[in-house]
Amino acid sequence: MGKGVWPFVMAGLGLALLAWGSTWGLAFAPREAYMGEVQRIMYVHVPTAWNAMLVLTFAFACALVSLLRGGWRWDARLEAAIEAGVVLSGLVCIQGSIWARPTWGVWWDWDPRLTTTAVLLFAFGGILALRQFVDDPVKRAVWSSVAVVIAYVDVPLVYFSVRWWNSLHQLQSTPETVSRAFHWPLRINAFGVLFLLIGLVELRARLAFLRREAESAPPPPVRVAEALGGVR
Amino acid sequence: MTTLAVETIGLSRRYGRRWALSDVSLGVPAGSVVMLAGRNGSGKSTLLRVLATALRPDHGSARVAGHDVRHERDQVRRQVALLGHHSFHYEALTAHENLEIAASFLGRPCDPGLLARVGLEERADDPVSSYSAGMRKRLALARVLLQDAAVVLLDEPYGELDPPGFALLDRVIAELRSRAATVIMATHLVERGRALCDHALLLEEGRLAWSGEAALMPAEAPGGSARA
Amino acid sequence: MNGASAGVIQGGWEFVVAAYVASAVILLGYAFSVFWRYRRARSRRDTAL
Amino acid sequence: MSQFVAALRKDLLLQWRTRSQLVAVFVFGASALLLFSFAIGPNAAALREFAGGFLWLALLLASTLALADSFESEMAQHALEGLLLLPADPRALYYGKAVANLLQLTLLGAALVPVMVVLYDAGTARVPALLGIIVLGAAGLSAPGTLYAAMTAQVRARNTLLPLLLFPLVVPALLGAVKATSLLILGDPMGQLGAWTMLLVAFDAIYWSLCGLVFERVVED
Numbered sequence: 001m002g003k004g005v006w007p008f009v010m011a012g013l014g015l016a017l018l019a020w021g022s023t024w025g026l027a028f029a030p031r032e033a034y035m036g037e038v039q040r041i042m043y044v045h046v047p048t049a050w051n052a053m054l055v056l057t058f059a060f061a062c063a064l065v066s067l068l069r070g071g072w073r074w075d076a077r078l079e080a081a082i083e084a085g086v087v088l089s090g091l092v093c094i095q096g097s098i099w100a101r102p103t104w105g106v107w108w109d110w111d112p113r114l115t116t117t118a119v120l121l122f123a124f125g126g127i128l129a130l131r132q133f134v135d136d137p138v139k140r141a142v143w144s145s146v147a148v149v150i151a152y153v154d155v156p157l158v159y160f161s162v163r164w165w166n167s168l169h170q171l172q173s174t175p176e177t178v179s180r181a182f183h184w185p186l187r188i189n190a191f192g193v194l195f196l197l198i199g200l201v202e203l204r205a206r207l208a209f210l211r212r213e214a215e216s217a218p219p220p221p222v223r224v225a226e227a228l229g230g231v232r
Numbered sequence: 233m234t235t236l237a238v239e240t241i242g243l244s245r246r247y248g249r250r251w252a253l254s255d256v257s258l259g260v261p262a263g264s265v266v267m268l269a270g271r272n273g274s275g276k277s278t279l280l281r282v283l284a285t286a287l288r289p290d291h292g293s294a295r296v297a298g299h300d301v302r303h304e305r306d307q308v309r310r311q312v313a314l315l316g317h318h319s320f321h322y323e324a325l326t327a328h329e330n331l332e333i334a335a336s337f338l339g340r341p342c343d344p345g346l347l348a349r350v351g352l353e354e355r356a357d358d359p360v361s362s363y364s365a366g367m368r369k370r371l372a373l374a375r376v377l378l379q380d381a382a383v384v385l386l387d388e389p390y391g392e393l394d395p396p397g398f399a400l401l402d403r404v405i406a407e408l409r410s411r412a413a414t415v416i417m418a419t420h421l422v423e424r425g426r427a428l429c430d431h432a433l434l435l436e437e438g439r440l441a442w443s444g445e446a447a448l449m450p451a452e453a454p455g456g457s458a459r460a
Numbered sequence: 461m462n463g464a465s466a467g468v469i470q471g472g473w474e475f476v477v478a479a480y481v482a483s484a485v486i487l488l489g490y491a492f493s494v495f496w497r498y499r500r501a502r503s504r505r506d507t508a509l
Numbered sequence: 510m511s512q513f514v515a516a517l518r519k520d521l522l523l524q525w526r527t528r529s530q531l532v533a534v535f536v537f538g539a540s541a542l543l544l545f546s547f548a549i550g551p552n553a554a555a556l557r558e559f560a561g562g563f564l565w566l567a568l569l570l571a572s573t574l575a576l577a578d579s580f581e582s583e584m585a586q587h588a589l590e591g592l593l594l595l596p597a598d599p600r601a602l603y604y605g606k607a608v609a610n611l612l613q614l615t616l617l618g619a620a621l622v623p624v625m626v627v628l629y630d631a632g633t634a635r636v637p638a639l640l641g642i643i644v645l646g647a648a649g650l651s652a653p654g655t656l657y658a659a660m661t662a663q664v665r666a667r668n669t670l671l672p673l674l675l676f677p678l679v680v681p682a683l684l685g686a687v688k689a690t691s692l693l694i695l696g697d698p699m700g701q702l703g704a705w706t707m708l709l710v711a712f713d714a715i716y717w718s719l720c721g722l723v724f725e726r727v728v729e730d
Contacts, residue, residue, distance in 0.1 A: 324526040
């Protein structure tokens with residue numbers, strides 16, 4: 001896997017952008033007409049939600065490549081993307097819950113997007129657990145790829161079923177009625193989380209690659225490696 | 233140059249940090265009966281399972297009955313029958329039903345006399361869960377005969393069999409030889425192996441330590457210690 | 461409901477702060493856990509070579 | 510096709526031979542229904558309102574037992590591997606097992622309905638429609654369930670892993686089945702049954718095809 005320090009730089013840049021976007025959103029952005037201060041949670045909630053979905057889409061891509069073409073690099077990236085996806089989805093649910101409290105008076109608002117994120121949190125959390133219990137690296141790679149493909153295909157179905165199921169209870173809340181003045185901090189934070197994410201996923205992938213190397217036997221005897229031109 | 237029923241080049245397979253099979257290159261002429269000797273854990277079962285496409289190799293290649301074990305698995309499977317440690321049966325079903333199911337997947341009628349040949353005719357309709365280890369081995373043997381394969385891989389076939397079972401197995405091997413099938417038998421019974429087999433292969437820690445005429449295999453080879 | 465549509469939500473700063481603190485803790489916490497685990501794996505592998 | 514018939518015959522024979530396990534799973538489901546009513550209390554109106562939800566929760570919980578059992582016999586003595594080495598077509602093996610599990614779960618669901626009717630006074634005149642929903646819901650559970658049962662049967666923590674993987678996945682099927690069943694029991698003034706049935710059909714179509722495609726990768730070594 002890569003050796004460069006660029007992931008650290010990327011993560012640092014991401015954190016800087018997040019600091020900038022957050023202070024802008026907290027201190028300088030005008031108060032929203034109806035929701036008042038609570039609307040400022042959007043500047044961190046919406047970017048996290050976008051990036052959570054993005055990294056899970058990346059996990060889906062890694063799973064497809066890992067299934068069709070194989071290669072340990074992609075399995076390492078898959079593990080990194082799943083873990084980051086679970087962390088971000090968890091964060092999105094926490095933010096959504098904190099936002100729902102003052103807005104709707106309850107800790108959980110059955111908004112289709114938020115509920116879908118919660119379902120994804122448990123689905124991908126289960127896949128992380130699956131990876132812990134499978135010892136054979138090849139089976140672990142294939143099975144978790146299959147599970148990611150199956151869980152990802154489910155997302156639109158979960159979203160629509162929750163939206164129909166929820167449409168009777170209350171009008172669909174549209175949290176980010178974001179007018180022009182507000183979207184700058186939101187956009188900055190979105191790139192902030194994205195850069196942080198790219199750096200972390202790359203580092204976590206290298207970690208997964210190192211672990212698998214340590215877990216598997218040293219490369220085959222020299223004669224075989226030469227004969228096969230160093231497979232992999 | 234006689235055609236080779238089984239040929240491997242640098243065949244390797246690992247479990248975690250251990251190389252169960254490392255860099256095994258061998259050739260087995262078609263129609264020959266070969267003894268595979270070696271201590272416990274020397275890689276005998278792993279080699280047989282890789283040749284039967286039950287296990288994928290990590291490195292190297294193997295061709296069985298003219299087909300590659302990685303890329304032409306179905307063709308290999310049509311030509312190969314494996315008698316393994318596991319009897320491949322459904323415990324809840326009877327011997328007869330198990331053979332019927334195997335035959336239905338093979339697309340062949342199930343020869344009714346098969347169970348009689350392996351001495352299970354009076355227990356044919358009892359569930360396999362009530363069978364002793366020896367009877368399960370006989371049923372597994374019947375399943376191998378049902379497949380009528382060109383290459384037959386026997387992993388410790390004499391284990392759990394009683395003396396009549398030994399005689400039965402000798403007859404089966406003779407019959408396989410007479411129809412020019414290739415047989416690779418992993419066994420600890422060196423004397424019996426020398427008597428029945430033309431060639432012999434000796435594995436040590438996953439590596440091919442010796443190969444040649446069965447009769448010439450060193451009596452006290454590291455693996456050949458068990459006295460029947 | 462407590463005034464969501466009736467008018468501006470009063471106060472609410474404590475929820476905003478809670479959301480940002482939670483986000484910071486989780487994002488920074490995960491970042492440091494990845495850094496630390498990666499460094500430990502790198503050092504273990506370097507000693508093993 | 511003939512391989513599918515062979516696989517289906519094998520699985521039905523296996524299920525018939527181990528039918529006592531199915532009875533035990535049914536008792537488990539029925540006792541779950543009983544326990545749910547204790548959660549609500551003897552309030553007839555509330556019990557009736559949640560009857561559809563309880564039926565499908567009980568069937569979901571019971572299905573993990575039935576699915577895990579269905580692969581226990583395949584893993585003992587490496588029976589499944591024996592078939593694959595004949596060779597047998599993995600997709601035929603999957604669809605044979607999935608259809609057998611579908612029949613078993615449908616049987617289980619149908620058997621739980623009388624228990625629901627008695628405990629929650631939640632009957633429906635439209636019995637054929639209810640059976641149709643049970644079949645569609647059971648299909649939604651058996652397609653991914655069979656695949657994950659095959660996967661988790663080969664792993665040590667299988668009893669916790671199967672529900673952990675299956676439950677988040679079948680949320681759309683669960684929502685659809687619960688809503689459709691409740692509409693049948695409590696009445697369907699706005700005629701939404703068709704929409705929920707379509708959701709179930711879509712879920713089944715996606716997973717009956719996708720799981721068949723990937724099953725071979727899950728059972729190969």
